[in-house]
Amino acid sequence: MPRRSCCRWRGVDVPSWAAEPNAVAGRWVAYRHVAPGVPPLWTGAGSTTLRQESGRWHREGESLVQYLALSSDGAWAERVRYESLRTEADRLEDHRSLWQLRVCADRIADLSTFDAWEACGLDPAIAVGDHADSQALASELRRAGYRGVLSPSAALDVGGAVNLTLFGGRIEHHIEGRSLPDEPVGGANAPWLPAILLTDHGAPTRFAMGRTCYRNGRHRTLAEWRAGTRVRRRRRR
Amino acid sequence: MSALAEPIPAIDAGLRERVEALEHDVFAALKPYQEPSTRDLRNDPVSRKRRVTERERWFERVRGEILTLARDPMWSDHALKVELLLTLEDLRAEIALDKDGRDEEWKVRYAMKIMHVVVQAMVRQLDHAAIDDPAVAARLVAEELRNVEVGEVARLLGATTKSVRNWRDGRVEQIKRNPDRIVLIGQLVYELHRSWTGHGILMWFDRSREQFGERTPRELIDADVTDAAEKLLPLARGGRAQLGG
Numbered sequence: 001m002p003r004r005s006c007c008r009w010r011g012v013d014v015p016s017w018a019a020e021p022n023a024v025a026g027r028w029v030a031y032r033h034v035a036p037g038v039p040p041l042w043t044g045a046g047s048t049t050l051r052q053e054s055g056r057w058h059r060e061g062e063s064l065v066q067y068l069a070l071s072s073d074g075a076w077a078e079r080v081r082y083e084s085l086r087t088e089a090d091r092l093e094d095h096r097s098l099w100q101l102r103v104c105a106d107r108i109a110d111l112s113t114f115d116a117w118e119a120c121g122l123d124p125a126i127a128v129g130d131h132a133d134s135q136a137l138a139s140e141l142r143r144a145g146y147r148g149v150l151s152p153s154a155a156l157d158v159g160g161a162v163n164l165t166l167f168g169g170r171i172e173h174h175i176e177g178r179s180l181p182d183e184p185v186g187g188a189n190a191p192w193l194p195a196i197l198l199t200d201h202g203a204p205t206r207f208a209m210g211r212t213c214y215r216n217g218r219h220r221t222l223a224e225w226r227a228g229t230r231v232r233r234r235r236r237r
Numbered sequence: 238m239s240a241l242a243e244p245i246p247a248i249d250a251g252l253r254e255r256v257e258a259l260e261h262d263v264f265a266a267l268k269p270y271q272e273p274s275t276r277d278l279r280n281d282p283v284s285r286k287r288r289v290t291e292r293e294r295w296f297e298r299v300r301g302e303i304l305t306l307a308r309d310p311m312w313s314d315h316a317l318k319v320e321l322l323l324t325l326e327d328l329r330a331e332i333a334l335d336k337d338g339r340d341e342e343w344k345v346r347y348a349m350k351i352m353h354v355v356v357q358a359m360v361r362q363l364d365h366a367a368i369d370d371p372a373v374a375a376r377l378v379a380e381e382l383r384n385v386e387v388g389e390v391a392r393l394l395g396a397t398t399k400s401v402r403n404w405r406d407g408r409v410e411q412i413k414r415n416p417d418r419i420v421l422i423g424q425l426v427y428e429l430h431r432s433w434t435g436h437g438i439l440m441w442f443d444r445s446r447e448q449f450g451e452r453t454p455r456e457l458i459d460a461d462v463t464d465a466a467e468k469l470l471p472l473a474r475g476g477r478a479q480l481g482g
Binding site: 042053057060068082085089131214 | 316317319320323324342343347350351352354355358431432433434436437440441444445446447448471474475476477478479480481482
């Protein structure tokens with residue numbers, strides 16, 4: 001695949017991919033925290049109700065996005081990072097709902113490892129760095145027909161911690177008294193995602209808080225990957 | 238449901254009640270979802286008639302509520318009114334296509350869900366409009382932070398301890414001191430109160446933030462209320478649900 005042109009957003013050049021990310025299909029169990037009483041997924045009818053604040057993979061007003069983590073600690077770490085929770089008192093005053101969801105989808109861009117970013121000619125720092133670059137990349141992914149992206153967690157600084165972000169609105173199919181079904185109503189890519197409320201009064205775990213990379217922090221997993229990459233390159237030489 | 242246990246007195250309390258009644262009607266139709274029972278399916282000609290009739294009645298009731306709301310001057314030029322009427326038409330079209338009332342592809346249910354989102358947005362809109370009144374904002378903050386020491390609440394709001402005591406007792410006079418600050422804090426507390434205890438909310442205002450150069454929300458408010466509102470309202474709103482960090 002030839003290198004695509006760079007896109008420009010707010011004067012910042014964002015290098016596009018040299019090779020298209022692998023488009024994967026799969027079935028995942030994912031986690032998401034919300035304020036108690038708030039629906040677990042974003043959906044909207046029109047511009048007035050489409051007000052989702054900007055995040056790593058979208059700009060406010062551009063579209064709706066579902067931010068999910070593939071582990072419960074991943075979801076909690078997102079909360080810790082967003083609210084800058086640093087102390088036990090901070091952690092225990094926080095009361096959140098944690099949802100478990102079943103996702104069946106295809107055309108998900110597999111950027112789940114820093115190796116995958118490098119293989120596509122993308123700077124892995126975008127995965128965990130400033131949002132402007134990842135937002136521009138998200139626009140490109142949407143234009144190329146991807147329905148979402150798997151990416152290393154910027155918040156949970158643990159090797160293999162991955163987030164799944166789905167582009168577009170989704171609706172929860174609230175399941176009570178049963179385990180998650182394998183298939184959502186309407187099959188893969190349907191708007192309905194089976195969802196189980198795990199707690200409506202939970203706080204981030206100590207583990208998640210201890211392994212959270214804060215906004216201005218150094219992402220240890222990325223640093224270790226870079227160090228390992230340098231060693232591998234030296235060995236090859 | 239409203240975001241607050243105690244309804245915020247809106248400009249027109251009757252309007253708020255009507256929106257909440259509509260929200261309740263739509264939510265009740267969405268949850269709990271009952272698959273048709275085996276018996277229903279076995280006696281399908283009977284159960285079909287019952288399902289279709291019940292849904293027609295429900296739709297007519299909701300339609301009436303929506304049209305009454307749409308005629309209220311509060312929503313005269315509001316985009317939410319247009320969205321609500323459009324969702325009503327979408328719902329009508331899906332119901333018309335679902336002849337046996339089973340909604341096997343969940344298309345009627347989808348239209349109901351979108352309608353519910355719009356109605357919830359209307360409730361939020363009413364709440365925000367009410368909190369723009371400093372007296373309402375003061376009462377909300379005093380109530381949500383009722384377990385916090387009165388002096389702490391007074392310092393946060395830039396008010397006297399006597400005033401805060403009065404507000405806690407429901408005696409809210411016209412507010413002349415720091416009305417903009419009180420309104421901003423009221424709007425922030427409205428966004429925060431679902432997740433945080435009263436003490437947690439107070440701590441939120443005193444936690445330094447990397448994105449603001451390690452300044453705290455309280456420091457931003459102390460420096461410039463208007464500038465603080467631009468920074469803090471999106472921060473508090475964004476805390477409603479997980480965002481990619």
